[in-house]
Amino acid sequence: MKRENFRILRYPGGKQRMLAHIVQHLPPPKTIRARFVEPFLGGGAVFFALNPSRALLADLNPELIDLYRGLRRYPEEVWRVFRRLPTTKRGYYQVRDMDVSLLDLPGRAARTLYLNRTCFKGMWRHNAEGKFNVGYGGQDRRWVVSRSNILSVSKRLRKVSLKASDFEEVIEECSSQDFLFLDPPYRPGGREMTHGHYTYLQFTYADHKRLAAALRGASRKGVRWAMTTSSHPDILKLFPGKRVVSLRHGTGRRPGILTKRSGEVIVCNYDEVKR
Numbered sequence: 064m065k066r067e068n069f070r071i072l073r074y075p076g077g078k079q080r081m082l083a084h085i086v087q088h089l090p091p092p093k094t095i096r097a098r099f100v101e102p103f104l105g106g107g108a109v110f111f112a113l114n115p116s117r118a119l120l121a122d123l124n125p126e127l128i129d130l131y132r133g134l135r136r137y138p139e140e141v142w143r144v145f146r147r148l149p150t151t152k153r154g155y156y157q158v159r160d161m162d163v164s165l166l167d168l169p170g171r172a173a174r175t176l177y178l179n180r181t182c183f184k185g186m187w188r189h190n191a192e193g194k195f196n197v198g199y200g201g202q203d204r205r206w207v208v209s210r211s212n213i214l215s216v217s218k219r220l221r222k223v224s225l226k227a228s229d230f231e232e233v234i235e236e237c238s239s240q241d242f243l244f245l246d247p248p249y250r251p252g253g254r255e256m257t258h259g260h261y262t263y264l265q266f267t268y269a270d271h272k273r274l275a276a277a278l279r280g281a282s283r284k285g286v287r288w289a290m291t292t293s294s295h296p297d298i299l300k301l302f303p304g305k306r307v308v309s310l311r312h313g314t315g316r317r318p319g320i321l322t323k324r325s326g327e328v329i330v331c332n333y334d335e336v337k338r
């Protein structure tokens with residue numbers, strides 16, 4: 064039988080290649096009594112790999128959540144629009160410059176998927192007016208997405224709640240039976256890790272402190288959580304007394320390339336998972 068393929072997005076910092084290293088430290092999905100909650104969804108590699116029976120998936124990026132909503136509800140329409148979008152550089156810029164307020168949900172979803180598959184390195188970057196402004200990358204990675212791929216993703220999303228929101232609101236609404244998996248933006252090593260400079264994807268050191276406070280609140284409520292993050296001391300000192308597992312392979316500084324001695328860790332508030 065052909066294996067279903069849930070890889071729909073190119074996602075810098077995505078966890079697709081590190082799944083085996085991460086999943087072994089998470090509770091088996093059957094032991095999650097209520098929801099699997101992922102507040103920094105991105106490409107959703109961990110969600111698709113675990114296939115939990117109930118989930119709340121969220122991200123601050125409204126275009127991304129709109130894409131998943133479109134795929135869930137209108138997979139055939141999204142595919143139909145996606146496959147007809149232009150194949151030239153000029154066409155790419157026309158699609159990029161479309162007025163999204165004039166598009167319906169399948170149209171917006173197809174456009175976002177198209178931009179992700181054909182922009183430079185699958186980056187997400189917006190200008191001051193909130194408009195996607197990544198340059199053209201080519202058509203090579205576009206047809207990795209197929210109709211059956213879209214239908215598989217759509218089916219998998221049917222049983223989940225999707226929310227475009229900051230992480231704090233999502234963590235606050237967790238209850239003790241939920242399990243939280245978090246993969247906030249970070250970049251191991253480099254200048255960005257020092258307090259004032261850590262602004263990768265606008266996720267500042269102040270955001271990391273806010274995240275640590277929200278997770279303290281979750282722990283007080285009895286919510287189990289695990290987070291992939293940088294092993295930088297400035298980050299780890301925000302989580303005193305928590306279990307820290309080094310990930311031997313990580314995403315490193317260059318998107319898409321796995322490195323040994325990644326500088327990435329999993330921080331969690333529960334004991335080692337017995338299998």
Ligand SMILES: C[S@@+](CC[C@H](N)C(=O)[O-])C[C@H]1O[C@@H](n2cnc3c(N)ncnc32)[C@H](O)[C@@H]1O
Nearest residue numbers: 074076077078103105106107108123229230246
């Ligand atoms: C490292 S990526 C997650 C990648 C994902 N785990 C995967 O495998 O594809 C981090 C995500 O956090 C989102 N994000 C950034 N700031 C956020 C915030 N304040 N609240 C919620 N999500 C945020 C970004 O839009 C991005 O999708």
